[in-house]
Amino acid sequence: MNRLSRRSVLRASLGLAAAGALARPFIANAEAKTASVWWTQGFVPEEDASFRNMVAEYEKASGNKIDYSLIPFGPLMQKIVSAVTTGDVPDVMSHDAGSQNVIPQNAYHDKLVDLTDVVETQKSQYMPTAYEGAQYYNSVTKKRGFYMAPYKLNATPFHIWSSLVEKAGYKLADAPQKWDAFWDFFKPMQKKLRDQGMRGVYSLGLQLTTVGPNDGNVLFHHFLMANGGSGIITKDGQPHLDDPQVKEAVIKTLTYLTTAYKDGYIPPGALSWNDADDNNAFHAKQFVIDLDGTISTEVALIHDKAQYDDIVTLGMPLDNAGKPMPEQILVEGAFVPKGAKNVEVAKDFLKYVIRPEVTDAYLKAGLGRWLPTMPSLVKKDPFWLDPKDPHVKAYTEEGLVNPTVAAFSVYNPGYAEANSQQIWGVAHADVIQHGMTPQAAAESALGKIKTILAKYPVVQS
Amino acid sequence: MDGAHVLKTTEAFVPRTVSLPRRRLRAWRGGLQGSEFTWAVAFTVPYIALFLAFVAYPVAYGLWLGHKPSLYAELFADPIYQRTVVNTVLYVGIGVNLKMFGALLLSGFFMRRGWWVKGLLLIYVLPWAVPALPSFISIHWMLNGQWGLLNNLMWDVFGIDGPGWIETSRWLALGSVIVSHIWKWMPFWTVILLAGRMAVPQELYEAAEMDGATGFRRFVHVTFPLLANLYLICTLLSTIFTLGDFNSVYFVSGGGPALSTHVLATLGIRDAFDIARPDLGVAAVMSSLPLMIPLVILLMRKLRTTEVRL
Numbered sequence: 109m110n111r112l113s114r115r116s117v118l119r120a121s122l123g124l125a126a127a128g129a130l131a132r133p134f135i136a137n138a139e140a141k142t143a144s145v146w147w148t149q150g151f152v153p154e155e156d157a158s159f160r161n162m163v164a165e166y167e168k169a170s171g172n173k174i175d176y177s178l179i180p181f182g183p184l185m186q187k188i189v190s191a192v193t194t195g196d197v198p199d200v201m202s203h204d205a206g207s208q209n210v211i212p213q214n215a216y217h218d219k220l221v222d223l224t225d226v227v228e229t230q231k232s233q234y235m236p237t238a239y240e241g242a243q244y245y246n247s248v249t250k251k252r253g254f255y256m257a258p259y260k261l262n263a264t265p266f267h268i269w270s271s272l273v274e275k276a277g278y279k280l281a282d283a284p285q286k287w288d289a290f291w292d293f294f295k296p297m298q299k300k301l302r303d304q305g306m307r308g309v310y311s312l313g314l315q316l317t318t319v320g321p322n323d324g325n326v327l328f329h330h331f332l333m334a335n336g337g338s339g340i341i342t343k344d345g346q347p348h349l350d351d352p353q354v355k356e357a358v359i360k361t362l363t364y365l366t367t368a369y370k371d372g373y374i375p376p377g378a379l380s381w382n383d384a385d386d387n388n389a390f391h392a393k394q395f396v397i398d399l400d401g402t403i404s405t406e407v408a409l410i411h412d413k414a415q416y417d418d419i420v421t422l423g424m425p426l427d428n429a430g431k432p433m434p435e436q437i438l439v440e441g442a443f444v445p446k447g448a449k450n451v452e453v454a455k456d457f458l459k460y461v462i463r464p465e466v467t468d469a470y471l472k473a474g475l476g477r478w479l480p481t482m483p484s485l486v487k488k489d490p491f492w493l494d495p496k497d498p499h500v501k502a503y504t505e506e507g508l509v510n511p512t513v514a515a516f517s518v519y520n521p522g523y524a525e526a527n528s529q530q531i532w533g534v535a536h537a538d539v540i541q542h543g544m545t546p547q548a549a550a551e552s553a554l555g556k557i558k559t560i561l562a563k564y565p566v567v568q569s
Numbered sequence: 570m571d572g573a574h575v576l577k578t579t580e581a582f583v584p585r586t587v588s589l590p591r592r593r594l595r596a597w598r599g600g601l602q603g604s605e606f607t608w609a610v611a612f613t614v615p616y617i618a619l620f621l622a623f624v625a626y627p628v629a630y631g632l633w634l635g636h637k638p639s640l641y642a643e644l645f646a647d648p649i650y651q652r653t654v655v656n657t658v659l660y661v662g663i664g665v666n667l668k669m670f671g672a673l674l675l676s677g678f679f680m681r682r683g684w685w686v687k688g689l690l691l692i693y694v695l696p697w698a699v700p701a702l703p704s705f706i707s708i709h710w711m712l713n714g715q716w717g718l719l720n721n722l723m724w725d726v727f728g729i730d731g732p733g734w735i736e737t738s739r740w741l742a743l744g745s746v747i748v749s750h751i752w753k754w755m756p757f758w759t760v761i762l763l764a765g766r767m768a769v770p771q772e773l774y775e776a777a778e779m780d781g782a783t784g785f786r787r788f789v790h791v792t793f794p795l796l797a798n799l800y801l802i803c804t805l806l807s808t809i810f811t812l813g814d815f816n817s818v819y820f821v822s823g824g825g826p827a828l829s830t831h832v833l834a835t836l837g838i839r840d841a842f843d844i845a846r847p848d849l850g851v852a853a854v855m856s857s858l859p860l861m862i863p864l865v866i867l868l869m870r871k872l873r874t875t876e877v878r879l
Contacts, residue, residue: 185842210845376733380824392716528845530828533827534827536827537828540827
């Protein structure tokens with residue numbers, strides 16, 4: 109073996125540097141056709157397999173390469189926040205809760221690429237709420253734009269154990285149609301079931317939680333709308349926190365939810381439930397009914413037919429004034445951060461992803477947990493409204509066939525931060541743990557939201 | 570060998586004809602010449618690069634992220650942060666002291682002779698040996714008020730409904746976190762103090778016994794004075810570790826019920842990633858520096874060779 113000398117080390121280093129310089133155009137050429145993608149890992153293995161298949165088909169058709177990572181929900185959000193903060197970003201990111209957090213705030217701060225040219229390729233296909241729900245306000249351009257390529261949405265259905273309802277001696281068909289009365293219908297079942305030896309059972313799985321990302325906020329917003337408070341943020345992005353009708357709806361909502369908790373109809377742990385806790389509690393038959401986004405509750409039991417068929421999935425009843433309630437849906441999609449190295453391939457890939465037939469195949473593989481954003485698909489593909497599967501059908505009708513509205517955070521990015529801070533969950537805790545009145549907790553929560561929104565003025569040109 | 574000594578040795582071999590700047594250069598190079606110095610640099614550069622990339626840069630970046638005074642104003646005005654500071658003080662203050670005092674006492678017990686004592690020690694160190702996350706997640710499940718092992722046992726044995734340990738009361742939840750932390754880490758410090766006790770010369774105990782000091786008096790007058798420095802250093806180290814402890818709180822109580830048991834380490838992560846405000850998260854963690862820096866300085870002073878003695 110030759111002795112290493114200073115000269116030999118220098119020679120070798122120079123040689124490596126020269127080889128790197130010569131190889132660089134080839135590497136750059138390969139990079140020009142490659143997009144890096146971070147995608148949320150699927151709920152079932154079939155969903156990931158379908159994503160891989162979608163990528164393979166795209167690569168074959170385009171000649172481009174997709175360098176993807178499928179990352180679980182929690183860690184992916186941490187990676188996205190870190191990437192956007194440091195500027196070391198991939199070309200495409202998609203997170204199941206992106207619309208409630210990172211997309212509105214980063215669109216506001218002009219950190220995302222406008223995807224209008226991507227979304228416009230399918231403009232005629234999108235349902236109006238999904239089309240609107242993919243637009244966010246940019247404080248630099250002072251207007252709303254497409255900062256997300258929407259390819260899926262979720263609604264929030266009721267999930268009910270029919271066997272528990274029957275065991276308690278009730279019939280679901282007898283449930284009243286008005287919002288509060290509908291919930292009240294289930295309360296007496298708790299005593300009836302406990303009297304039959306089900307010691308730990310509760311009536312209502314209401315997520316009064318202070319833990320994110322979405323469950324607590326979604327629950328509160330449904331109650332708020334049922335109590336006439338849907339005008340808290342209007343489509344022009346303006347908050348109406350001092351509106352007496354909004355304030356009254358907030359107080360009514362806090363009163364109903366915290367009273368149900370204090371009366372013992374809700375599992376005590378609900379104050380800190382995370383995204384999976386309510387599903388686990390439902391599967392453990394800790395309560396009779398809950399209201400929770402997507403049909404992941406049902407899909408998790410798809411291989412246990414008896415249990416799967418025992419659950420009833422229901423859409424919205426009437427609001428407390430007796431009027432039909434539109435469903436507030438969450439539209440999700442992929443986004444491209446500024447600083448992405450290959451925006452061209454990223455956009456080309458997203459144009460492929462949002463094609464109706466591509467998105468349909470992908471979402472079906474996820475067993476219908478997420479709905480497509482295009483109504484034409486449910487007309488063409490019998491999967492979505494097949495009466496043999498009562499869950500997917502009821503869910504599709506709720507989120508895609510019946511009237512829908514977009515989330516408040518779509519219109520005001522500050523409200524997205526309020527959601528992230530779980531202001532409504534903290535208000536529940538203020539009443540339950542700190543002895544505040546619902547009126548005082550409402551004032552406190554609305555005050556906090558006002559402070560947050562002041563950081564995100566929306567002045568549309 | 571310290572730097573001053575190296576300098577003197579080098580100077581002793583320098584011929585008088587060598588100029589002062591050249592002598593200084595040689596001294597700066599630690600007496601290494603020619604290719605020796607080149608190789609020394611070549612071997613050091615990767616370490617320096619790693620240190621800059623993975624220690625200096627992240628710390629500097631963190632300081633830059635959390636440098637705005639408005640972030641601290643926002644934090645101090647937040648009731649959740651105020652509660653978090655109280656929790657952190659209680660968690661560290663109670664957790665560390667109970668753990669260290671328990672470890673001191675138990676290390677005495679494990680000094681006893683007998684095969685069964687060694688067997689007990691083996692079982693006792695298991696919580697420390699098993700991975701932290703599954704342990705804390707198991708505790709979280711065991712403490713569940715509705716279907717957890719503890720409350721089911723209480724129901725089956727005594728016929729009473731147990732409380733929601735981590736679900737309804739801040740103090741029960743914080744207590745559960747502290748107990749979990751002690752359960753996990755007391756074995757480690759017990760073994761360290763056991764090693765310290767083993768280093769105490771047996772003759773001292775024999776002499777003390779001849780003077781009539783046995784039992785508690787032997788502990789007060791012989792064992793504790795000899796272990797005092799080790800105990801203090803261990804306590805300082807444990808305080809620094811516990812201030813940055815994320816796992817015990819995050820996986821046992823999750824900061825609940827209703828955000829009432831967060832400590833600075835977990836609140837920083839919540840602010841950074843759940844609220845997507847990394848600057849606020851860094852500021853929350855940075856706010857522990859006024860406590861952390863004096864502790865590290867104190868520890869460094871105690872770690873001087875003259876101070877560490879049995």
